Amino acid sequence: MSDQPTSLYGDQPEGPRPPAPGLMDQILGVFTSPVELFQRLNKTPAWGWALGLLVISALAVTFVWGRKVDVDEMIRPALERNPQIQAAQIDMIIEMQKKFILPFGILFAVIGAPAVAALLALFYWLIGKAMPEGEAPTYPQALSAAVVPSLVKLPHALLLFVICLMRPIGGLTPEKIAPTSLGYFIHVDSIKLQAFLFSLDLFYFAEAFLIYLALRYLTRIKVPGALICVLVPLLLSIGMRILGAK
Known part of the structure; x- marks a missing residue:
């Protein structure tokens, strides 16, 4: 047995990780204390319940909108402006759209939202590797940054x-x-300018601001990298x- 005294400043076992913020903590946090929320998520990333709620909300909107929208009124003007579509084809296209608009909308809500979140997280993770402020972020941290700020759009x-x-x-x-x-x-x-005006939505900019905070305090990416993301x-x-406006 060694007679040398044990250093008081030797390696110490890490304490237990703090619990991840629950779904209600995340919802309240994005509206009341986003910086504190993202600092907690930095230590214990969490995104599953938030993503599930976002998918459910998208499904609810898609379903009720798909049942109420007048497909003819929605797409006939664009079809009539398209010189490549003959007048005899317009009614057939509209009838097909009526059948598929709701199933395709539901499919996108279920698959598209998670896929977009995963791709954004990959983008954040790569930028974080190139421009870290301290330790480079993990992919779960990047995925939390891609998902949780979107709760502001509920x-x-x-x-x-x-x-x-x-x-x-x-x-x-x-x-x-x-x-x-x-x-x-x-x-x-102007149809293009009108589409631009519709893209200037209060909730889209609120989400962008929260994403910036998440990138700074959750993934710890430098300011230039956060702005790029x-x-x-x-x-x-x-x-x-x-470009899609017609």
């Missing part, structure tokens, strides 16, 4: 659900229903909305 989903349930919506797509974007209040002749997907999303 009131938007609830508003869409109630509006679709309570009144006729005609041929409006979901982003045109709620009074949360500039496009709801400002109407212009926020702005690149945001600009791509706006660009796709504008």
Whole structure:
């Protein structure tokens, strides 16, 4: 047995990890104390229940919107403006869209949302590896940063659900229903410009701000890297909305 005294400052076993914030903690945290929430998630990443709730909310909105929307009113003007589509084909295309719009919407809600979150998390993780502020982030941390900030859009989903349930919506797509974007209040002749105005939504920018905080305090990415992670997907999303407007 060694006679040498044991150092008081030797390696100490790590204490138990703090419990991950629960779903209600995450929902309340994104609205009341996001920095504290993301600091807790840095130590114990969590995203499963939040992702499940987001999928359920998307399914609810998709279902009630798909049952109420007038598909003819929604897509006929775009079809009539397309010179590559003959007038005789328009009614057939509309009938096909009526059959598939709800199943495809549900499929995207179930598969698309998790897939987008996984891809965003991969992007955050790669940028975090290149621009860490201290220790590089783990993929679970990046996935938490990709999912949890989106909980701020739950009131938007609830508003869409109630509006679709309570009144006729005609041929409006979901982003045109709620009074949360500039496009709801400002109407212009240019279809592309109108799509841009609809993309300027209060909840989209609130989500972007929370993603920035998550990247700074959860994944610990430097400011330039956090800005890249926020702005690149945001600009791509706006660009796709504008290019897809017809």
